[in-house]
Amino acid sequence: MVAHLLRLRFRLLLNSFTRSTWTLVSAIIGAAWGLFILVGLVAGMIALSYAEPVWVWTVSVLAGGAAVLGWIVVPLLLRGVDQSLSVDKLRIFPLPPRRLLVALLVVGLLGVPGLVTLTAGLSTTLSWLGHPVGLVAAPLAAVLGVLTCVTASRAFESVGASLAAGRRYREVMGVLVFVPLLLLGPIIGVAGSSLATISNDLPDIARTMSWTPLGAAWSIPGDLVLRRNGEALAKTGIALATLAVFVLLWRRSLAVLLVTPPRASGGSGSAKGLGPFAWYPATPTGAVAARTTVYWLRDPRYGGSLIMLPLLAVIAVFLASTGSDWFLAALGPVIAATLAITLCAEVSYDGTAFATHLSTGVSGVADRVGRVITLGLLSVPLVGVATVVPLLVLDRGEQIPALLGIGFGLLLTGFGVSSVASARFLLPVPAAGESPFKTPPGSTFTSQLGMYAAWLIVFGLAIPELALGIAAIALGSVVLGVAALLVGIIAGSIVMVVGIRQGGALLERRGPELLASLMRARGA
Amino acid sequence: MLPRLGGMTDAAHDPATPDTVVPPPEPARPSGASALLIRGLRKSFGAKVAVEDLDLDVPTGSFYGLVGPNGAGKTTTLSMATGLLRPDAGTIEVLGTDVWRNTVKAKSLVGVLSDGIALFDRLTGEQLITYHGLLHGMDRETVAQRTGELLDLLDLRSAGGTLVVDYSAGMTKKIALGAALVHAPRLLVLDEPFESVDPVSAANIRDLLAGYVRGGGTVIVSSHSMDLVQRMCDHVAIIGSGRLLAAGTTDEVRAGSTLEDRFVELVGGRHHSEGPTWLRTS
Numbered sequence: 099m100v101a102h103l104l105r106l107r108f109r110l111l112l113n114s115f116t117r118s119t120w121t122l123v124s125a126i127i128g129a130a131w132g133l134f135i136l137v138g139l140v141a142g143m144i145a146l147s148y149a150e151p152v153w154v155w156t157v158s159v160l161a162g163g164a165a166v167l168g169w170i171v172v173p174l175l176l177r178g179v180d181q182s183l184s185v186d187k188l189r190i191f192p193l194p195p196r197r198l199l200v201a202l203l204v205v206g207l208l209g210v211p212g213l214v215t216l217t218a219g220l221s222t223t224l225s226w227l228g229h230p231v232g233l234v235a236a237p238l239a240a241v242l243g244v245l246t247c248v249t250a251s252r253a254f255e256s257v258g259a260s261l262a263a264g265r266r267y268r269e270v271m272g273v274l275v276f277v278p279l280l281l282l283g284p285i286i287g288v289a290g291s292s293l294a295t296i297s298n299d300l301p302d303i304a305r306t307m308s309w310t311p312l313g314a315a316w317s318i319p320g321d322l323v324l325r326r327n328g329e330a331l332a333k334t335g336i337a338l339a340t341l342a343v344f345v346l347l348w349r350r351s352l353a354v355l356l357v358t359p360p361r362a363s364g365g366s367g368s369a370k371g372l373g374p375f376a377w378y379p380a381t382p383t384g385a386v387a388a389r390t391t392v393y394w395l396r397d398p399r400y401g402g403s404l405i406m407l408p409l410l411a412v413i414a415v416f417l418a419s420t421g422s423d424w425f426l427a428a429l430g431p432v433i434a435a436t437l438a439i440t441l442c443a444e445v446s447y448d449g450t451a452f453a454t455h456l457s458t459g460v461s462g463v464a465d466r467v468g469r470v471i472t473l474g475l476l477s478v479p480l481v482g483v484a485t486v487v488p489l490l491v492l493d494r495g496e497q498i499p500a501l502l503g504i505g506f507g508l509l510l511t512g513f514g515v516s517s518v519a520s521a522r523f524l525l526p527v528p529a530a531g532e533s534p535f536k537t538p539p540g541s542t543f544t545s546q547l548g549m550y551a552a553w554l555i556v557f558g559l560a561i562p563e564l565a566l567g568i569a570a571i572a573l574g575s576v577v578l579g580v581a582a583l584l585v586g587i588i589a590g591s592i593v594m595v596v597g598i599r600q601g602g603a604l605l606e607r608r609g610p611e612l613l614a615s616l617m618r619a620r621g622a
Numbered sequence: 623m624l625p626r627l628g629g630m631t632d633a634a635h636d637p638a639t640p641d642t643v644v645p646p647p648e649p650a651r652p653s654g655a656s657a658l659l660i661r662g663l664r665k666s667f668g669a670k671v672a673v674e675d676l677d678l679d680v681p682t683g684s685f686y687g688l689v690g691p692n693g694a695g696k697t698t699t700l701s702m703a704t705g706l707l708r709p710d711a712g713t714i715e716v717l718g719t720d721v722w723r724n725t726v727k728a729k730s731l732v733g734v735l736s737d738g739i740a741l742f743d744r745l746t747g748e749q750l751i752t753y754h755g756l757l758h759g760m761d762r763e764t765v766a767q768r769t770g771e772l773l774d775l776l777d778l779r780s781a782g783g784t785l786v787v788d789y790s791a792g793m794t795k796k797i798a799l800g801a802a803l804v805h806a807p808r809l810l811v812l813d814e815p816f817e818s819v820d821p822v823s824a825a826n827i828r829d830l831l832a833g834y835v836r837g838g839g840t841v842i843v844s845s846h847s848m849d850l851v852q853r854m855c856d857h858v859a860i861i862g863s864g865r866l867l868a869a870g871t872t873d874e875v876r877a878g879s880t881l882e883d884r885f886v887e888l889v890g891g892r893h894h895s896e897g898p899t900w901l902r903t904s
Contacts, residue, residue: 375752385756396744451740458757459729610708
């Protein structure tokens, strides 16, 4: 059965490649990249073998601990990374939990991430080239470590799966868990500024980590080489106990999952009323605006894109605290540029539900305007606040008109450009209900290119207000700044209106073709 | 004047009158223009020809069943007839309006329930029907009134505040039907409307549709259930491999035998075996 499931896994992988050439190309690029990293890793390990044993030990404990942590966290974040052999699909077969566990363990080990981790783990052997004891112990410790990775990952995943039955819970978690990850950048930045001092603490950090389940296995060869035999023994115990606990945990939750069919979360039947549908005028345009408002509030794929904004603010404040406040001053325009092209993905987010717009014969312009209204209500105040507040805090009030001009200019131009763009081409986006951060198949090249092209066009069309605004700041001229504000609003509005008209006409003309590609994208 | 949703208003305003008595399908009800007129329809996806030179006449006021094996081109045909999929060749008219020339007018005449197409399922049931109504350009009061009646009629009142994504498959079908009805279309195109709908709701939906036809509307239903089509529809067309195999009143098409036998006879592909021997337990 183990071999059978393994074959199934590889068959699924191969079949997914043959679905489109681009998946194959991106898989090959990904594989080449992975190989490149591995080669670098092996070279690094050989280089490391010339270093002091303490450092070799420190590196392997820290890197190994990070690997275990990564195996636990990443699947939880990217729920549905590899669901091809999920328990949901295997539930109908008469599989005893124990054999299923072995099979899934082997499948996990021989998957792409498993093989990479295994190779990397085994390559730590090379770093002990000068130490026979380490040379013998390292491969065994590496296997133990990699097994811990896979079982820990699976255990947390299946425990999480049995917990996260409710859709709402999953959606909120899917977004929330990303917050610390996004803040990792600034944290590393802070840490990096004092890297010199921290590098002295690394052995101490490794020392602590080596006593935890994360680092115990990876610490064994180093401890042996450094003649801390007692510690090595203790850590072997910790590592084995960790593995045992994870296996037991996994087995328990697997047994539970195998007999627990998925249950639909019973939504509250309370009368929510019409919500946003009562706020907007009762016209097709108002209806589209109301619907997109509901989606901004309820669909994590929309809200998820907003999570970038606090991150930008944090980075700006952090940079300002280190002395360079240009990013904080330009926060408004930066947020405007980010938000300007979010509309590009709108039709792709609709998915086949876009058929509603098509079958009701709603006019393309109403569709476009409705979507712009919602984003406008959200983004115009945001850009305004993000421009005015930092500048007031920095005591640069005279720059407000210029930067507001740039911000609003970019935003309005972006509305126009993306109104056309989203009627022109589709972006591969996660389907409704999937993790908002999941990278859907085929989201390589072409779509990225489209996004950048849209961005370039936005900046190209906003050159007048950009030039005026920059000149105003450079010359310190308030008059030029006010001119930039006026030009930004007027020129931006013109682009927006033209874009909405063109996009609407395009949508009406290409509606059936868009729907056809949306259905293809969903494999329908 | 748009046809009244007969069953709808009856049930809503006069609960004393049980709307369960469905008259047996009347054969051939000739009337003026065709509700749906298809000539020379053709569509291929790459090398695969899905619909080939299809002609179809759906008389106004008929309850029309469209049957065919899997992959026969039923959904493709209905998608093209409702303006969702562009045909390669051929003309389609809804009540005299060319679907692909005067798209907006044609769409206002048609209510669509598509199979395999998502709804805006993060809306509540009530919001979804309201959304469809407003997209059709109806005013707020009418939308609110019809939404309420449809929710009652489809037994979804208590679930009106629940997100459609949390609905069961049958409830989703029902709410999609409600969304297709809200603008009082003259022609209803329903792709597999009874799939995974419970028997009670299915009976209610059948009453609703029968009342709608009595009120002058036209219904086209695609289904795999021959029994259902034979009982419910007064006209039927059998499609196989993208071609029309038979069409006419239900009695004409089934020609004395049951619709199912006639279907199997026309479509072919029936195996006469009792299955593998190992499947016999005794």
